[in-house]
Amino acid sequence: MSRPVHGGNLLWAADLAGCSPNHILDFSASINPLGPPQSAIAAIQAHLDTLTAYPDPSYSALCQGLSDIHQLPLDWFLPGNGSAELLTWACRDLARCAWTGVLTPAFADYRRALSAFQGQIRSFPLDVQRPWGLSLNDRMNRVLTRVGQAIDSAQCGLLLNTPHNPTGQLLDRKQVEKFLEQFALVVVDEAFIDFLPSEAQESLIARVQEFPNLVILRSLTKFYSLPGLRLGYAIGHPDRLKKWQKWRDPWSVNSLAIAAGLAVLQDHTFQCQTWNWLPPSRDQLWTGLAELPGFYPWPSAANFLLVATDYSVPGLQMALLQRHQILIRDCLSFPELGAQYFRVAVRSYADNQRLLLALADCLPERVN
Ligand SMILES: Cc1ncc(COP(=O)(O)O)c(C=O)c1O
Known part of the structure; x- marks a missing residue:
């Protein structure tokens, strides 16, 4: 093997x-060692009879749950078969850019998904070598400054991750916000952000309605310990999400994942x-x-x-x-x-x- x-x-x-x-x-x-929550198991058991029907391809119940939590209209959400599936569609859009900036080291799927659509990757290396005179956070801010200076065309893309895998660094929201004015498309992978309480998250969600070039990806598999179930969601402009929905299999998210997702999102x-x-x-x-x-x-x-x-x-x-x-x-x-x-x-x-x-x-x- x-x-x-x-x-x-x-x-x-x-x-x-x-x-x-x-x-x-x-x-x-x-993966969160406290999970999966009992609420997820109970919801799966209670919905076993839904297996005989196709899931609702508009995922309206789950989108309504997400809409209540994030205070955004329903059509700003697209559930996916894990955030990895949505990353694929985000990279199909990013691949149209002259290049897509990625902070490295990076989650390996970024390369997989961008390469699938012949996207050009531009790496911005984060120095993680010792000795550690400068904090990792300062190093991250320096890389982000370099990213902002690198723009050489109106059609550049950016694929960011906060907290960043594998370093665990939280990106400074103010710095990322500047990129929204500069880059044609900014995709922010927030797969691990739920591990911070909401007041500490520095999420970009609050800016999504102002910037049609911003997409946020969220995962329910890490925090709720459900990697085998596959569930994530994208938050972005409805026109973009409708286009992704047309590109993909109409039933990427299964009925049990929907039931478990609805339950855990309310499991305070x-x-x-x-x-x-x-x-x-x-x-x-x-x-x-x-x-x-x-x-x-x-x-x-x-x-x-x-x-x-x-x-x-x-x-x-x-x-x-x-x-x-x-x-x-x-x-x-x-x-x-x-x-x-x-x-x-x-x-x-x-x-x-x-x-x-x-x-x-x-x-x-x-x-x-
Ligand atoms: C940074 C990051 N984003 C996204 C994913 C994909 O998560 P999932 O498809 O399970 O939601 C992972 C999985 O390890 C990850 O590390």
Whole structure:
């Protein structure tokens, strides 16, 4: 089996660890360990009888739920089969631009989706190398300044991600807002933004009605721990979303995903539990990693940490799998990062502790 380019490939990990996929403790996919919420399971069970009918292709019930939450008219929403599906259509639009700016390292699907439509990618590298005199946030702001200076045609596109995968940095909304005046199309992937309470999110949603060249992508799979169900949504100008709907299969989102989505969006108890769980658990993991010799975690606003290390990560990853059945996300698929970085999801206190002990146990594998 070849090395996966995304996190969460438990079959690959189990094969290497010599155990069943159920026994792998997965730090590689950044999924909320508190979920899925009971409200999602109950909604799925209650809607099993809807399987005999095609879903409503206008997804009006789910759009109404989204409209109530985000205070925008119904037709500004398009549900998708995960935000990855909507990224494909966003990239079909972006591919018409002279080039599309992407901050790198970046989520691998941006390249996949832009390449599918022969889109030209222009990389804006974020320097994540040590020594770390300048904070990652300042480095991010510098890259964003470079992006603004790079415009050389009225037809440039931008594909941004906040909080940014794999660094966990939140983009400064004021800086992104400037791009709306400059770029022909700005797509902002907010797949992990729900992990911040609304007052801290710096989301661009409030500007979407003013800027027809702005599209926001949201995912319900990370926060609500439903990656197997596939559900996300786009927020953008109705004309653009109608066009995407014509391009695609009319029933990309299944009935059970709609039912679960409607339930979890109203599950304030689960949302508050997650907002209460994340900051102390992330601090615990960050501090534990920083205390280990040869590990240098970056601060993060998201539910994952990017860690630079003096170790060779493929060796460390293998030792963790074989000795402890723990999977971390190597960064080999991010060409700018390579073999001395890894990413870990924030999990429960006990799981985080298990990872920290396992890493300490694998220190003899150190190569530098
Ligand atoms: C930054 C980012 N955006 C989008 C996605 C796709 O999420 P989904 O299709 O499950 O909504 C991912 C998945 O890992 C991601 O990391």
